[in-house]
Amino acid sequence: MTEANARPTIAVLGAGKIGEALLSGLLHGGRSADDLLFTERYPERSAELTKTYGIRCTDVPTAAKDADVLVVAVKPQDIEPLLDELAPVVDPETLVVSLCAGLPTSLFERRLPAGVPVVRVMPNTPMLVGEAMSAISPGKHARPEHLATVEDMLSAVGKVVRVPESQQDAVTALSGSGPAYFFFLVEAMIDAGILLGIPRAVAEKLIIQSAVGAAAMLVETGEHPVILREAVTSPAGTTIMAIRELENHGVRAALLAAIEAARDRSRELGAEHEAH
Numbered sequence: 001m002t003e004a005n006a007r008p009t010i011a012v013l014g015a016g017k018i019g020e021a022l023l024s025g026l027l028h029g030g031r032s033a034d035d036l037l038f039t040e041r042y043p044e045r046s047a048e049l050t051k052t053y054g055i056r057c058t059d060v061p062t063a064a065k066d067a068d069v070l071v072v073a074v075k076p077q078d079i080e081p082l083l084d085e086l087a088p089v090v091d092p093e094t095l096v097v098s099l100c101a102g103l104p105t106s107l108f109e110r111r112l113p114a115g116v117p118v119v120r121v122m123p124n125t126p127m128l129v130g131e132a133m134s135a136i137s138p139g140k141h142a143r144p145e146h147l148a149t150v151e152d153m154l155s156a157v158g159k160v161v162r163v164p165e166s167q168q169d170a171v172t173a174l175s176g177s178g179p180a181y182f183f184f185l186v187e188a189m190i191d192a193g194i195l196l197g198i199p200r201a202v203a204e205k206l207i208i209q210s211a212v213g214a215a216a217m218l219v220e221t222g223e224h225p226v227i228l229r230e231a232v233t234s235p236a237g238t239t240i241m242a243i244r245e246l247e248n249h250g251v252r253a254a255l256l257a258a259i260e261a262a263r264d265r266s267r268e269l270g271a272e273h274e275a276h
């Protein structure tokens with residue numbers, strides 16, 4: 001890849017949930033299957049992905065030779081053997097992009113050839129439908145053109161922001177895990193519908209469309225969530241009775257504590273690799 005705007009060949013190392021979401025999102029965003037590669041541990045999984053997306057599965061040395069961008073998408077707990085495999089074969093010019101929660105760019109810089117550019121990314125699974133929120137941070141050797149390449153890749157599957165790497169553990173807790181909190185809320189609200197005697201299919205429709213509508217209002221009006229909530233909350237009406245129960249049960253405090261715990265776990269995942 002020589003021209004600044006040329007499409008790089010991208011290899012996803014570890015095509016699990018987020019790796020598959022990236023491959024699928026890139027294809028939907030117009031990338032050609034010929035410009036994509038992936039590695040996987042089990043032949044059944046590789047065959048399934050190749051059948052679904054028409055993308056070639058390869059091994060780590062071939063990915064390192066053929067790709068301009070190596071996207072590391074294994075679990076943080078699986079990083080060490082992958083770094084052992086990559087270190088002898090990766091070219092110091094190849095851009096390494098890590099999607100791994102908690103792992104600092106310095107880990108990759110220490111274990112891979114000197115000078116290799118590394119960009120740390122925290123995406124999320126709405127990537128599958130082109131609605132990811134990704135935050136990117138450059139490592140020591142990543143230059144503006146590397147960040148531009150990563151931004152170009154990720155803007156095909158959603159929105160992208162740049163953050164200092166010191167904020168990545170917090171970002172992981174907020175938007176990386178964020179979709180899970182919304183799914184949890186939707187699941188609980190559907191249960192409430194069942195409690196009130198609404199058939200499951202109807203409860204699902206009511207709640208999912210309410211979630212879609214609320215998200216669209218946040219995006220399209222640009223209003224603060226407090227203003228939007230106040231517009232739903234009529235004096236002495238139904239909503240305020242529910243809000244009182246949410247406050248009585250400490251839902252706001254629970255969210256603050258939950259997101260802080262997720263941030264702490266991200267830090268812990270990084271610290272587990274400090275000795276290596």
Ligand SMILES: NC(=O)C1=CN([C@@H]2O[C@H](COP(=O)(O)OP(=O)(O)OC[C@H]3O[C@@H](n4cnc5c(N)ncnc54)[C@H](OP(=O)(O)O)[C@@H]3O)[C@@H](O)[C@H]2O)C=CC1
Pocket residue numbers: 013014015016017018019039040041042073074075076078081082099100101102122123124125176177
């Ligand atoms: N899921 C999410 O919402 C998000 C995840 N992330 C990050 O993305 C990374 C992947 O997460 P997720 O997709 O959920 O995890 P998965 O376990 O679904 O995906 C990881 C995949 O990599 C495979 N794998 C492990 N080691 C190797 C190897 N050496 N070579 C090739 N393939 C390998 C795994 O195989 P096997 O199944 O056999 O272990 C698995 O298929 C994590 O680091 C996580 O922190 C970031 C943002 C959001």
Ligand SMILES: O=C(O)[C@@H]1CCC=N1
Pocket residue numbers: 101172176177
């Ligand atoms: O749960 C996790 O560790 C990963 C990182 C962010 C979302 N999923």
